[in-house]
Amino acid sequence: MDSKATAGRGRESWLLILPLVLILVPFFIVPIIGVIAASFVQSDGFGGIIPSFTLDNYRSVLTSALTYQLYWATFKFTVFAWFFSLMIGFWIAYFLVFHVRSPLLALGLFLLCTVPFWTSNIIRMISWIPLLGKEGLINSALVGTHIVDQPLDVLLFSSLAVVIAYVHQLTIFMIVPIFNSMARIDKRTIEAARDAGASRFDIVRLVVLPLCKTGIALGSIFVVSIVMGDFFVVKVMSGGGSASVVGAFYEDIGVLQYPTAAASATILTVVVSMLVVAILRTVDIRKELTR
Amino acid sequence: MTDRAQTTPARRKRALAPSTGRRPWTFYLLATLFTLYVIGLYGPMVCIYILSFQDVRGGLVFPMRGTSLHWFIDLFTQVRTGDVKGAFSRSIRLAVVVTVVTVVISFMAGLAFRRRFAGDSVVFYLMIGSLVAPGLVLGIGVGLICNLLGVETSWYTTALGAQLSWTLPFGVLVMFAVMSRFNNAWEEAARDLGASAWQTIRLVIIPVLAPGLVAVALFGFTLSYDEFTRTLLTAGSLNTLPLEIWSMTLNVTSPSLYALGTVTTLISFLIIGVCLGTIARIQKRRAAGPAAH
Numbered sequence: 057m058d059s060k061a062t063a064g065r066g067r068e069s070w071l072l073i074l075p076l077v078l079i080l081v082p083f084f085i086v087p088i089i090g091v092i093a094a095s096f097v098q099s100d101g102f103g104g105i106i107p108s109f110t111l112d113n114y115r116s117v118l119t120s121a122l123t124y125q126l127y128w129a130t131f132k133f134t135v136f137a138w139f140f141s142l143m144i145g146f147w148i149a150y151f152l153v154f155h156v157r158s159p160l161l162a163l164g165l166f167l168l169c170t171v172p173f174w175t176s177n178i179i180r181m182i183s184w185i186p187l188l189g190k191e192g193l194i195n196s197a198l199v200g201t202h203i204v205d206q207p208l209d210v211l212l213f214s215s216l217a218v219v220i221a222y223v224h225q226l227t228i229f230m231i232v233p234i235f236n237s238m239a240r241i242d243k244r245t246i247e248a249a250r251d252a253g254a255s256r257f258d259i260v261r262l263v264v265l266p267l268c269k270t271g272i273a274l275g276s277i278f279v280v281s282i283v284m285g286d287f288f289v290v291k292v293m294s295g296g297g298s299a300s301v302v303g304a305f306y307e308d309i310g311v312l313q314y315p316t317a318a319a320s321a322t323i324l325t326v327v328v329s330m331l332v333v334a335i336l337r338t339v340d341i342r343k344e345l346t347r
Numbered sequence: 348m349t350d351r352a353q354t355t356p357a358r359r360k361r362a363l364a365p366s367t368g369r370r371p372w373t374f375y376l377l378a379t380l381f382t383l384y385v386i387g388l389y390g391p392m393v394c395i396y397i398l399s400f401q402d403v404r405g406g407l408v409f410p411m412r413g414t415s416l417h418w419f420i421d422l423f424t425q426v427r428t429g430d431v432k433g434a435f436s437r438s439i440r441l442a443v444v445v446t447v448v449t450v451v452i453s454f455m456a457g458l459a460f461r462r463r464f465a466g467d468s469v470v471f472y473l474m475i476g477s478l479v480a481p482g483l484v485l486g487i488g489v490g491l492i493c494n495l496l497g498v499e500t501s502w503y504t505t506a507l508g509a510q511l512s513w514t515l516p517f518g519v520l521v522m523f524a525v526m527s528r529f530n531n532a533w534e535e536a537a538r539d540l541g542a543s544a545w546q547t548i549r550l551v552i553i554p555v556l557a558p559g560l561v562a563v564a565l566f567g568f569t570l571s572y573d574e575f576t577r578t579l580l581t582a583g584s585l586n587t588l589p590l591e592i593w594s595m596t597l598n599v600t601s602p603s604l605y606a607l608g609t610v611t612t613l614i615s616f617l618i619i620g621v622c623l624g625t626i627a628r629i630q631k632r633r634a635a636g637p638a639a640h
Contacts, residue, residue: 065464151377152381173569174615186408227384309580321484
């Protein structure tokens with residue numbers, strides 16, 4: 057009887073999950089397979105493809121010095137965006153959970169941080185132009201107070217602007233999961249650590265940090281995968297000065313080089329998956345999320 | 348364990364005194380960080396809202412040149428800024444459909460994931476994969492498949508699916524958070540009292556989870572309304588609003604761009620306000636207790 061009931065429940069669960077699978081298969085699995093398949097065929101040079109197996113696309117992508125430059129540039133942005141969003145996100149979450157005493161106020165301040173997430177990324181990105189531009193507010197202030205004689209060029213359309221835009225957009229992806237992990241920490245654990253003689257720094261390092269590993273891992277997955285897959289922030293904020301992996305194969309699409317673009321896209325997908333798997337190995341996210 | 352015990356006495360002099368209610372210095376440090384973060388978060392956005400109200404002489408940077416609604420009128424009447432009105436209506440219709448589908452499917456998936464079932468991990472990692480996959484890669488894939496099948500891409504078919512592959516994982520993750528506060532005993536109690544499966548869902552589960560479902564709807568709407576990378580190659584010939592904004596950032600250098608930013612953010616804020624307001628109202632009614640009935 058038991059096994060029959062389990063089987064019935066299994067069927068019920070599958071009926072409930074089926075719609076999700078029916079969306080993810082055609083719009084996630086099939087496109088990925090399509091891209092991988094297209095990366096192994098030849099281009100006819102006019103936007104069409106010749107259905108014969110070849111490794112030329114990979115050869116041309118992997119032997120091009122440009123590919124490595126692009127990955128290096130993208131990795132650099134990823135590391136900077138990850139580091140700063142983690143530093144800011146961690147301490148903002150810490151402040152909200154452990155320093156704000158009224159739960160209602162903490163919730164309000166948390167929402168204050170999350171509201172921009174629900175607005176347009178592109179608009180938030182271009183909103184830095186009046187601030188960072190050559191005649192922007194920051195330069196006017198710097199020149200006005202005689203800190204610098206000439207307006208600084210490095211503020212906008214530079215790598216700095218790209219990192220600022222990333223941190224502006226992505227810190228929220230750190231705050232939410234880390235806040236969530238921290239909020240679940242039993243306050244008595246902190247009290248116990250304090251009673252046992254831990255300093256404030258020890259409590260953060262030995263109690264809080266290990267207990268919000270999942271939050272940090274989740275946030276890192278978001279930040280890393282978004283920066284690796286981005287091209288519009290780099291394109292607009294660097295003013296064309298920096299390129300990105302995705303930007304490069306988006307341009308291949310523009311000139312109808314589908315197989316080469318597909319090979320680049322496949323390599324990127326493999327790289328991003330490896331990074332995500334590496335992060336996932338540090339924690340059991342499923343267990344933490346559904347508990 | 349042992350080395351911790353040994354280090355403890357040495358550290359004791361740095362140990363914290365029991366709380367006397369006074370704020371530690373770290374509070375002020377972190378409060379400053381928080382304030383700066385919020386200013387950095389909203390400051391730039393506020394700048395473009397202000398600059399969008401300049402008059403015809405307006406430029407992309409401060410100082411303000413006059414005040415008028417010129418650029419808002421310009422936005423909806425000029426041909427060179429593209430079909431903004433059409434893009435608005437398409438984006439909103441698409442977001443409504445995405446919201447409804449996301450809420451229904453995420454809710455069902457949330458119910459399913461309460462129990463282990465054969466293949467649950469596969470579905471879970473499928474979802475995580477869909478969430479982290481580079482949007483443009485999926486876009487290329489959808490384009491290629493459509494090419495192969497001879498199907499035209501359009502905003503209400505392929506872009507709809509592409510957006511769902513992004514909003515659904517978010518919806519289900521929110522459902523996980525919501526479900527973790529759901530007590531299965533309530534469902535069992537309903538069943539013991541003779542409720543059918545459908546009655547249990549309609550009269551117990553949905554009312555209990557209502558605030559969470561509103562949150563899922565908020566994610567569904569706003570993520571679709573602002574979605575860019577997955578829509579770029581799947582929307583076909585007609586633009587959604589973010590695609591329109593994107594093409595404007597590349598070739599419009601007037602405050603029209605800021606005016607569009609102000610309008611689209613107003614709509615986002617409206618949606619956020621309605622959703623959060625609804626959640627707050629539900630919670631308040633609950634806090635009032637059964638006496639209110």
